Amino acid sequence: MRLREARVIVVAAESDFTADLVVSRLDRDAFVRMDPGRLHESLTVGGRFAAGAWTTVVDDVWRTARIGPGCAVYWRKPTHPDTHPDPDDRWRAEENTIALLGLLRAQPVLWVNDPVVVDAAEHKPAQLASAASHGMRVPDTLFTSDPARARAFVTDHHDKVVVKALTQRHTTFVPTTRLRASDDLDAIAGTLHYLQALVENRLFDARVTVVGDRVFAASITTPGALDWRTVLAADCRHAPITPPADVERACREHVRDLGLRYAALDFVVTADGWTYLETNCAGEFGWIEALAGLPISTEIARLLTHHTRTTATRHRVVPIRARM
Ligand SMILES: Nc1ncnc2c1ncn2[C@@H]1O[C@H](COP(=O)(O)OP(=O)(O)OP(=O)(O)O)[C@@H](O)[C@H]1O
Ligand SMILES: [Mg+2]
Structure with missing residues (x-):
């Protein structure tokens, strides 16, 4: 045959x-x-x-x-x-x-x-710098293992700071968590922590999936959670949305500059606009395709063929x- x-x-x-x-x-x-x-x-x-x-x-x-x-x-x-x-x-x-x-x-x-390109593109510090260079709004961010620097950052931001995990592999799930000056900040000594200014007054989270030149976006609305991943999908609302044209363009260029043809970007949306959080270079899309009705898999197949x-x-x- x-x-x-x-x-x-x-x-x-x-x-x-x-x-x-x-x-x-x-x-x-x-x-x-x-x-x-x-x-x-x-x-x-x-x-x-x-x-x-x-x-x-x-x-x-x-x-x-x-x-x-x-x-x-x-x-x-x-x-x-x-x-x-x-x-x-x-x-x-x-x-x-x-x-x-x-x-x-x-x-x-x-x-x-290319998984080799993905490995290089996953690093958050370079992602934040790339996003800002394309005009996206990026929260004030500090990587530190120094309790005194962490305390100063929390004070500068009037106690409105979050701490996030870079990896989720070695412990149980670590959600985005508020950090306050009253917390035991001495405990961070010896471990590099990823601190970020809290984006307040969220209207919704947004997941933007870029496939080649096409951009698919969905809003994720929770009943007031800081981190939507802590809420059951059934308790969130997912809907297709159109990002502002400048955000859409910046997403496309940022993904291309990372050397990728596919990526899923996270944003917090407030009345002031869209704030970039991160790029998931190998982010999942099946769930958001199903929940928001976005034709992502069709577009990936189209790009390949x-x-x-x-x-x-x-x-x-x-x-x-x-x-x-
Ligand atoms: N600076 C911030 N201010 C307010 N909320 C934030 C901030 N950073 C993250 N969050 C919230 O935390 C959740 C996860 O955000 P993000 O995707 O940045 O986290 P992550 O730990 O990098 O996630 P991932 O597992 O996707 O790599 C989202 O609901 C997001 O809105
Ligand atoms: Mg994320």
């Missing part, structure tokens, strides 16, 4: 419902899906370096993808090698993941998103000279 030629590579865990959503918008023959953290024998990957160039081919039982300029890669949280209890399985998963990533990164494909079509067409054009 002749394999169909695919141009989209979907890299995701098998039980990833959000990846399923994007895949459901793609033509059946347009993509090969794989999870390097759990490679099956029915799927093969081969990369050959000869005459100064890589030739890389990925096959499943129906489709084959020759990786090159006409291809797009949708890389979304494949199974992490550390999740395998057996050390040999962990090693195999790690080998597969590193080899696949290296082979794909050696080609000029369209990435949504539009690229493969336009680039493939361009590469097939025979130069006039060659035809003579």
